[in-house]
Amino acid sequence: MVATAVLAARRPGLRIHALRIGYVPLVDAAPLLVADAIGLFETVGIRVTLSPEASWAAVRDKLALGMLDGAHLLGPMPIALAAGLGGLSARLSVACGLGANGNALTLSNRLADALDGPATPQGFAQALRRHGAPVTLAVVFPFSSHNYLLRHWLAAGGIDPDRDLRMTVVPPPMVAARLASGSINGFCAGAPWGSHAEALGAGRMVLGSGEIWPDHPEKVLAFAEAALDRAPEAAIGCTSAVIAAAQWIETPENQPELLRILKQAMPHQLSERELGAAIEGRVPGPALRFRPATFPRRDAAAWWLGQMRRWGHVASEVPTEDALAPYGAALWHAAAQRLGEPEPPPPPPPPAYPRESIA
Structure with missing residues (x-):
């Protein structure tokens, strides 16, 4: 079972750390919600408080101001914070992906x-x-x-x-x-x-x-570098719990419990049919995926950065290395090793259209 695999990852004598992680109530927050609901965070010896936020701007502000240790983020957001867009900057480390498509x-x-x-x-x-x-x-x-x-x-x-x-x-x-x-x-x-x-x-x-972009990386889990410096073992344990939750989500017999967890976390009176549509493939295009998306893709981040430059959101003088600094794989590898989780295959390459009539 997934929970047993995570239990084996717990280190004897690990100091209990508390992490506060923000999220926006969306179906692709499921790995965080599941890890909390079925006790995976406790299994790896950490206390996690999930903080639902009304908007991405609220998540960004709280993360930049040190009110959150980590967060469910849009893939381009760590780049934006590294580049100081919107007048706010923060040093983040992307731990894992949370979803693809959706x-x-x-x-x-x-x-x-x-x-x-x-x-x-x-x-x-x-x-x-x-x-x-x-x-x-x-x-x-x-x-x-x-x-x-x-x-x-x-x-x-x-x-x-x-x-x-x-x-x-x-x-x-x-x-x-x-x-x-x-x-x-x-x-x-x-x-x-x-x-x-x-x-x-x-x-x-x-x-x-x-x-x-089929199977494009979507949301990520990222930690503030201050939190990572303070409790690196807790960040690795948290990441392993989230990867294990992604395994659990994609086990078919867990779907009814997944929908119950999502329904409890959503702020509106949404039906299970509405909540399950993207997971079950009842929406246009490929279904929302979780386990194949856990590995953080620097090449995907580079495509986001290219688009941010294209539309004038990131200035040309911002060094590429600085903008992409949040994207690395060290946290994922440390967490995945404890689970015996192999690196998933990459998604198809980003889209490239042969001709556009605007710049």
Whole structure:
């Protein structure tokens, strides 16, 4: 059993450390939620307090100000903090990945109806013309996989996201309600918010982020370097518990318990059907995956950085080595060794379109 493997990893006489880890209530926080709910953190001899946060900005601020030891983060966020974007900087170390795929572009019913067939970059450009009125699309944070994958996809259809439509930021728990109110025409967000928007009748999911980049790395677990310096053994133990939780999640007989854990952690009255849609493959594109995503990919981080430079979010004078410094594999290897967990195979390479009509 997974729990037995983690128990074997516990070091006799380990000093008990307490860690405070922030997360945004999303389905891809499941490895953290499961590790807490089934006692894996306790098994490795650490006390973890999970702190639910209302937005990615709140997670960033608390991490930068030392109010959190670690956090569930968007893949580009450690890069943004290393580069001092948004006026805040922090030295982080990425311990492991938490999920792959899982985001969806959800459009208002009117805009979805304007699509003539499957959602392609060119088809969406035509839908914008058919729609007529100005279009506002929301992403969950400026420095997010959602933003950069969506921008890349839009540009492949000749759409300049900074000129041809309005891009705005809405925290994940608010996107479905904002779509229902008509204040936005669509959003790209992680599960379960696309499924929730459909359940409300506010719109339809038309594109999965895994259709832009199959099995792309999504969220990560990262520790503040101060916390890592203070309690390196606790960080390794925490990481091993999270990797073990990813194993547990992808064991089919655990799915009913997984949905119960997720339902308890979510702030809204979401149905198990909504919560399970991305895991069970009832969304556009590849399903949300956990165990294959645990290894932190520096090459994926380099693609995020390239997009951040492309859209003018990271200046050219910021050294690449500094921006990518949070991404290493030492923590993952130390934790995975205790579990006998092999390094998962890499995902497909990042997307490259043959021609774009904008820079």
